[in-house]
Each structure stands twice: as structure tokens, then as C-alpha cells.
Amino acid sequence: MKIFDHIPALIVAVPLLAAFLAPVVGRINKKAIGIFTLIALAISLIFTIILAFRVFSIGPQVYVFGEKFPSLTLPSGLKFPIRIIFQIDALGIFMGLITAVLSFLAAFYSLAFINKKDITYNYYSLLLLLTVSMFGMVLTGDIFNFFVFFEIASMSSVALICYRGTDFGEPAEAAFKYMVVSSISALMVLFAISIYYGQYDVLNIAALAKAIQYSQLDKIALGILLSVLAMKAGAVPMHMWTPDAYSEAPAPIAMILVAASQVSLYAIFRIVFTLYNIKLNTLTIGWIMIIFGVLSMFVGVTMAIIQKDIKRLIAYNAVSQTGYILLGVGVGLAVLTNPIALQRYGIVAIEGGIFQIINCAIYEGLLFLTAGALFFKTGTRNLDKMGGLAHYMKYTTIFFIIGVAAISGLPPFNGFASKLLIYESVYKFNPLLSIIAMVVSILTLASFIKVFNSAFLGPKLSQFKEVKEVPPSMILAMAVLSCIIIFFGLFPDLIVKNLVHPAVMSLIEQFKYTSTVLGGM
Amino acid sequence: MIGNFPYITVMIYIGCGIYILMFQRNLIKLAIGLNLIENGMNLFLITLGYRKGGVAPIYTQAPVGPVMVLPTPQALTLTSIVIGVATSALILSMAMMIYKHYGSIDLDEVRRLRG
Numbered sequence: 272m273k274i275f276d277h278i279p280a281l282i283v284a285v286p287l288l289a290a291f292l293a294p295v296v297g298r299i300n301k302k303a304i305g306i307f308t309l310i311a312l313a314i315s316l317i318f319t320i321i322l323a324f325r326v327f328s329i330g331p332q333v334y335v336f337g338e339k340f341p342s343l344t345l346p347s348g349l350k351f352p353i354r355i356i357f358q359i360d361a362l363g364i365f366m367g368l369i370t371a372v373l374s375f376l377a378a379f380y381s382l383a384f385i386n387k388k389d390i391t392y393n394y395y396s397l398l399l400l401l402t403v404s405m406f407g408m409v410l411t412g413d414i415f416n417f418f419v420f421f422e423i424a425s426m427s428s429v430a431l432i433c434y435r436g437t438d439f440g441e442p443a444e445a446a447f448k449y450m451v452v453s454s455i456s457a458l459m460v461l462f463a464i465s466i467y468y469g470q471y472d473v474l475n476i477a478a479l480a481k482a483i484q485y486s487q488l489d490k491i492a493l494g495i496l497l498s499v500l501a502m503k504a505g506a507v508p509m510h511m512w513t514p515d516a517y518s519e520a521p522a523p524i525a526m527i528l529v530a531a532s533q534v535s536l537y538a539i540f541r542i543v544f545t546l547y548n549i550k551l552n553t554l555t556i557g558w559i560m561i562i563f564g565v566l567s568m569f570v571g572v573t574m575a576i577i578q579k580d581i582k583r584l585i586a587y588n589a590v591s592q593t594g595y596i597l598l599g600v601g602v603g604l605a606v607l608t609n610p611i612a613l614q615r616y617g618i619v620a621i622e623g624g625i626f627q628i629i630n631c632a633i634y635e636g637l638l639f640l641t642a643g644a645l646f647f648k649t650g651t652r653n654l655d656k657m658g659g660l661a662h663y664m665k666y667t668t669i670f671f672i673i674g675v676a677a678i679s680g681l682p683p684f685n686g687f688a689s690k691l692l693i694y695e696s697v698y699k700f701n702p703l704l705s706i707i708a709m710v711v712s713i714l715t716l717a718s719f720i721k722v723f724n725s726a727f728l729g730p731k732l733s734q735f736k737e738v739k740e741v742p743p744s745m746i747l748a749m750a751v752l753s754c755i756i757i758f759f760g761l762f763p764d765l766i767v768k769n770l771v772h773p774a775v776m777s778l779i780e781q782f783k784y785t786s787t788v789l790g791g792m
Numbered sequence: 793m794i795g796n797f798p799y800i801t802v803m804i805y806i807g808c809g810i811y812i813l814m815f816q817r818n819l820i821k822l823a824i825g826l827n828l829i830e831n832g833m834n835l836f837l838i839t840l841g842y843r844k845g846g847v848a849p850i851y852t853q854a855p856v857g858p859v860m861v862l863p864t865p866q867a868l869t870l871t872s873i874v875i876g877v878a879t880s881a882l883i884l885s886m887a888m889m890i891y892k893h894y895g896s897i898d899l900d901e902v903r904r905l906r907g
Contacts (some may be wrong), residue, residue: 295852415868416847419871419875422875422878426878429886430882433886433889440890440893440902443886443889443890444902444905445905447883447886447890448905450879450882450883450886454826455813455829458829458830458833462836465833465840470866472862505894515905587812
């Protein structure tokens, strides 16, 4: 039973160790490095699933680094925790599961996709580091530790975005843009952390939530955190880096970057709900999030319709789907202080938003992988140069159709389940917002019909005579994602009841989070 | 008043950095702007950690009387400096890659990704 206590640390430690061992393995045997990465991520995935069972059956877990008994948060009568604590509640493990599944599938897809023989070990090393940083951000209960993982995430993803190297100018340009954006956001997060530390002398999120007063300085810190994390998540007024970074990164990395953006959204929710909760002016902050959300949905999808580059089109749609999450959770936040409205539609709205996180990560990931498969075989991302590919790539076509049906919210797929929750609850709050959300869904479908028409349909083209179906590892990765989409679409009740609802309740009930660390104080 | 000088310096640093990021078109200058913001942030953290009359928390040299300072802000600043070095190295190497490809580091000349 001893090892079970150390699982939260091992989830992060195993890929971190593997990240630095990967180059060594790569020197010895170039083929083995992919398998090695896959094993490390599989171990991490198994640990995450075990931890998820423990969180959902026993309750929130804590892990104190450097302590003899890892679950002892306040040794020898201290009033506040001084060590770094990993604190895992239902929402944290929910995001952890997304990270674990997507990074494992991305590594699996990369086995065939990344075929530059000489520099592969850099790629896998960075992929593992990116995974580590995302795990760290979702599991940690310490706000400065969050900043450290945030910086690791930006550095590893910058290096991965310009992975295609010096032969092209665009990847370096996209990476430079992303680096500037993420450096500013990380530094501003540090600024907000130092404002908190200067006032309350604690860095632990639970202890901070207990002490926070919502003074003038706290308002400034909240404003800084909201705006920079929304920038890192790609919400609309600050979305300029998103299409560049997503389209220039290799397809499996684009899939992980979508999840990384959602980890930033998780950080927003953690700060707004767990740190401040009802001390906020919830109506104002809720409406700010709703406006971010509606702008992202609408501007994202209108920009997507005019794109000619398939990955840029999907990237703009990713911005638009992020908007749904902000809309759902924003509505829930706006009615947080009103118990009747919260029971009637607030909780359902937040459930829709949180369910949308996992759905969005999965179907955006699937679409990026299919776009990567097209690029892998045709060597172009320009829709005008493609055509008739359904004749040659049957499986990819089927996966693409599943992804499109899910993203536009057609019934038997998972996008429908979460969007329906958002539509019906937001309608009770403000009918106009709900109608905008439905119109955006239709426009999403319109933008993808264009892709389907120009890339897959039409007669066989002579320049693609050599094109065959992609290698089995890529097909398998896409097939797993499609199966998850269909499963979530057919049994949404199961997921909402067992995964999403506990996550939402752990967001709303601030007391549960703080009492895990501080006891009943 | 004199105690607030470090905070004013912090604001000047961050203000200069943000000005450079918004109005300069040279990639190297953008990297310098980021470094200025980061320096301001480190100074801010160190200033917050200063306690009048406190002593450094070195166990063997601790005098009996005064209060020892909890060295958390200093530790945070060290971490932040290390991260800053990595960020600068990465951003400058990115500028180098752009220069190798386009032969220019002017933002208006190298920009290809639009719309």
C-alpha cells in the first residue's frame, strides 16, 4: 500500500525522468525512443486512472513533498502549510485524465508521423516535458508551483511549435509570437502571485482562499490573472497567436496544445471559484466571462469560414469551441450567489461547460490528427490543392466525418451532449446567448462542409495517385479518439453523473477544497 | 516615501518593457523588453521580502535577539531568474532562426502569417 500514497508525485516524476533519459535512449537506439516514451506515458496514464478511482471513491487527495507522511499537511501544529502540496480534487483529476489520454495518443500517433531520423529524441523529450508541465498545473495546490509548471509548458511548446526546423520561416515566426505571449502571461501571473504573497504570506491555494479579503489589491490581481490566462487560453480579443501556433505545430502537438489551452481555462476556474468564490462580485465577473465566450465563439467561427489552410481553419474553430466553455461556466458563475437560480440552471450550465472541456479536447484533437494525416500523405495544407482524397484514404475520411459531426453538435456524438446542456441552461439565463450559441454551431458545420467538399470529395486527381492510407499507428490513435467520441455521445448520463458532476461540485463548494488541507479550521 | 522607491523603479521597468513590446518592430528589442519586465518582477519580489531588522536565516550564525526572515521570496526570485535565462535563450534562438531564413529581424519584413 506504500506506493499508493506516492502516486500523485509519481504521475509527474515518471515522465519527467523519462524526458531526460529519452535522449540517452535515442543515442543508443533510434527506434527504441518512441517505444520508451510510450511506456513512460502509459505508466503515467495507469497511475492517473488509479488516482481517479481513489479521488472518486475516497475523496480529495493531498501529497506533501518532503514529508514523512505524505498526507500530513500541517505537521507539528503549524497554522498554515509551508511545503509544496499537490492537491487533487475531482476537477483536477478530470483535467489530469484528459492530459494523460491525449498525451499517450499523441505519442502513439507520433511513432509514424515523426520520421526525421536525426532529431527525433529532441521531439520525444519535449513531448514528455510538455506532458509533465500540464500534469503539474492541474495537480498542484501551490500557486507558485503553478507558475513554474506554466513556464515549463510555454518553453517546451515553443520548442515543439518550431520543430519543423530552419527550412521554413513560418514555424519560427509562430514560435516567436507564442513565446512573447506566454512569457508576458507567465510574468504577469508571477506579478499577481507576489501581490497575494505580499498581503497574506502564503502560497498555498487553500490557505490563500481562507485568508483572502477581496481588497483593492486582490481586485487588481484578479484582473491580471483573468486577462493573461484568457490570453493563454486563446479567448478572442487576445487570440492572435492561436491559429499560427496550432497550424505550424506538428499535428499531435497541436492536439496537446488544445489541451494546454484548456488547462489555462482550468486555472481561470480554479482562481475564480476556489480562490475567491462568493467574495467576488459574481455577476460582473460572470458577465465578463460570458462576453469573452460569446466573442470567441462568434469571431472564431467567422474567421474559420474564410480560411484556405486546413489547420488554420481547425485552429479558428478551436477558438470558437473554447467560447462555449467560457459561456457555460460564466453563466454558472453569474448566478453563484443566487441559490434558486443556481439549482434551476446554474449547476447544469457549469456541467455543460466542464463537459465541453473534455469533448472539445477530444474532437479538436481528432480533427487535428486527420489534418495531420492529410498533410502526411499530400505534403500540403492548402485546401485548394487537395481533392478526391476519399478515394485513397477511407479510414481518415470516416474519422473526419465523425469529428465534424461531433464539433458541430450533431446528435449521436459527444458535442451534442455538452452543447445541449449549455443551450438549455443558458436559455433560462438569457435566451439571446443561447440563440447565438446555436447559430455558431451551424456556422461551424458550414465551415467544415467546405473542408470536406474540397479535400475529400471530387474525382481522383493525378498528382495524388501514389497516396495510400496512413500507417496503422496513426489510424489506431484516431480510432481510439473516435470510439471515445461515440461512447460519450451514446452514454452522456454516465459521464456527467460520474465524472463531471463531482468536478462541478468541487468547484462550487469552496469549503471542501480548503478543508482538505487546513482541516476543519 | 523613500521606502517606496523600489516600487517606483519596478513600475518604470515594467512600463518600459510594455512600451517596447508594443511599439518596437525589432525582434531583438522585443527580447530586451521581455527581459526588462522580468527584471522589474524580480525586483518586486525581492522588495516584498525585505524586513527591517530581520536577519538572514543561517542556522549556525543566528544571533539570539532579532527575528529570522522566512526566505521564500528570495527562493522564488532565484527560480524566476533561472526561468528567465531559459526564456531569453529560447527567444533569442528563435530570432536567430528567423534571421537565418529571411535575412532580417524587422517585424514588418518577416511577417508571413496573417488572417
